Amino acid sequence: MSITQQHLLDTYRARHLGTPAPSAPGAHDVRVVRELGEYRRFRAVLAERPARARLRHALRRRLLGQARPSC
Template identity: 85%
Template structure:
């Protein structure tokens, strides 16, 4: 069963039971991603590490190593 089919089934049940309809899939995705990013930044600050662009810098280092011949 796909996520859309599950959502439609949950909506159908909710309407028949008189309970609130669940939010559509993907409704809160952006909010969750932002909250996760803020959580990781705060954990980095507490651990005394740089709080910004850690993933970008790691990827840049990895790509730079691959671009050099002989590595």
Template identity: 70%
Template structure:
């Protein structure tokens, strides 16, 4: 059964039982991602690591890598 069908079944049951209707699938995805990011920052702070900019710093390091001694420039 797909997520959409399960949601429709849950909505049908909720209306017939008089209980609150469950939220649609994907409604709280952005909130969940933000909470996960905050939790990871909290763990980094507890470990004594920087809490911000680690991803950008790693990407910048990766993009600015110099070719090793065995690499020859092409062209």
């Protein structure tokens, strides 16, 4: 059963039972991604690492390291 089919079944059941309909699949994706980022920053602070822009700094180091001419 796909997610869409399950959602339609849950909506049908909710309508017949008089309960609120469930939210649509993917309705909270942005919120989940935001919370995941907050959790990763929190874990970085606990581990005493920089909490922001770690990926960007790592990529910059990698790109600048390869862009320099080797002697």
